[in-house]
Amino acid sequence: MLYPEVPNTFWSFKHALKFVRKRAALPPLGLLTVAAMLPEAWEKRLIDLNVGEVGEADLGWADLVFVSGMIAQRESARVLIERCRAAGKTVVAGGPLFTSEHGEFGEVDHFVLNEAELTLPGFLRDFEAGQAKRVYTTTELPELGDTPVPLWGLADLRRYGSMSLQYSRGCPFDCEFCDVTAKFGHRSRTKSASQVIAELDALAAAGWRGSVFFVDDNFIGNKRKLREELLPALIEWQRVHHRRFTFYTEASINLADDEALTRQMVTAGFDAVFIGIETPEEAGLAECNKRQNRGRDMLEDIKRLQRAGLEVQGGIHRRV
Ligand code: B12
Numbered sequence: 001m002l003y004p005e006v007p008n009t010f011w012s013f014k015h016a017l018k019f020v021r022k023r024a025a026l027p028p029l030g031l032l033t034v035a036a037m038l039p040e041a042w043e044k045r046l047i048d049l050n051v052g053e054v055g056e057a058d059l060g061w062a063d064l065v066f067v068s069g070m071i072a073q074r075e076s077a078r079v080l081i082e083r084c085r086a087a088g089k090t091v092v093a094g095g096p097l098f099t100s101e102h103g104e105f106g107e108v109d110h111f112v113l114n115e116a117e118l119t120l121p122g123f124l125r126d127f128e129a130g131q132a133k134r135v136y137t138t139t140e141l142p143e144l145g146d147t148p149v150p151l152w153g154l155a156d157l158r159r160y161g162s163m164s165l166q167y168s169r170g171c172p173f174d175c176e177f178c179d180v181t182a183k184f185g186h187r188s189r190t191k192s193a194s195q196v197i198a199e200l201d202a203l204a205a206a207g208w209r210g211s212v213f214f215v216d217d218n219f220i221g222n223k224r225k226l227r228e229e230l231l232p233a234l235i236e237w238q239r240v241h242h243r244r245f246t247f248y249t250e251a252s253i254n255l256a257d258d259e260a261l262t263r264q265m266v267t268a269g270f271d272a273v274f275i276g277i278e279t280p281e282e283a284g285l286a287e288c289n290k291r292q293n294r295g296r297d298m299l300e301d302i303k304r305l306q307r308a309g310l311e312v313q314g315g316i317h318r319r320v
């Protein structure tokens with residue numbers, strides 16, 4: 001499993017990571033999740049090129065190479081795939097980059113696109129039968145009840161600033177610049193609380209302590225389930241494990257309307273939330289269809305979240 005290098009942008013935190021002696025902010029959760037869906041009998045290795053290097057011996061060892069990535073990794077993915085092909089390896093590609101633009105990658109043998117819960121089983125069946133097709137895709141969106149616990153054992157956790165965990169996919173909103181709803185839909189599809197607890201147990205068993213990022217598109221996409229199922233389970237887990245983890249996540253600004261929910265999150269161990277602010281200008285918000293931010297006093301919203309105990313980080317896409 002290979003994860004290409006990310007370019008040097010704000011989000012790669014290249015310079016900031018040196019201060020905390022880490023090589024990358026987060027592990028490649030997509031590949032770790034896909035690894036857990038592969039046959040148990042297959043031997044697996046992960047090389048994240050953001051924390052290590054792939055040598056000729058690594059490529060020589062592998063029969064199959066699985067590559068993931070975002071559009072931001074387009075160029076490094078291309079170089080990596082060329083290397084794998086030159087070494088005579090069969091390349092299987094999936095994840096957001098290839099789901100968005102698989103037509104641009106002529107050298108890849110097999111594309112397993114969209115969410116692997118639906119497309120990987122067909123590939124594995126055909127591959128074992130020696131008749132794998134070039135493209136596996138779907139327009140359906142899976143429920144997450146069968147999504148396995150990522151294979152954390154494949155990653156060297158000490159090299160990362162934080163771990164990631166995904167509770168839900170999808171977002172009820174429709175911001176014009178965002179790829180999330182096109183890929184994951186408007187309905188918030190969630191894992192069960194017991195699945196999330198199993199992931200926390202696995203992270204703790206792998207020796208992790210510290211920060212865990214809930215990488216949900218919008219953590220409050222289904223407030224009822226969050227309030228009644230997930231947060232009570234997190235609060236109990238943290239109590240039993242002496243608050244082993246601190247959590248942070250991404251949410252829409254209407255979180256500020258629900259003080260009880262915000263306080264429940266803080267009790268569960270959330271200490272920060274990333275909010276899509278974009279711009280305080282009404283015209284700008286209307287232009288990018290960010291209706292959830294319109295007509296609000298966003299400064300007051302931010303203060304309210306801070307008073308409840310959350311550090312607020314803001315995504316600002318437009319000049320303010
Ligand atoms: C965490 C995250 C990050 C982390 C990356 C950490 C990391 N190492 O992966 C950080 C914060 C650094 C980040 C940054 C950025 N991100 Co980001 N990020 C996410 C987020 C919220 C979660 C990713 C995740 O872990 N998902 C959970 C896993 C399980 O899902 P998954 O990776 O999609 O994997 C599934 C399938 O895709 C598939 N799959 C994945 N890989 C593979 C490989 C194979 C071989 C197979 C068969 C299947 C397969 O199987 C999995 C199970 O279904 C997603 C949104 C999302 N819902 O995914 C955006 C997302 C991936 N990011 C996105 C973007 C645009 C960015 C930025 C460019 C933002 C910016 N403007 O700067 C930057 C680029 C990074 C850089 N350094 O320059 C877009 C990507 C769009 C695209 N088509 O490529 C997304 C989809 C969000 C969006 N706004 O639309 N991001």
Ligand code: SF4
Pocket residue numbers: 171172173174175178179180181217218252276
């Ligand atoms: S609220 Fe966030 S996840 Fe939802 S559509 Fe807007 S930018 Fe995308």
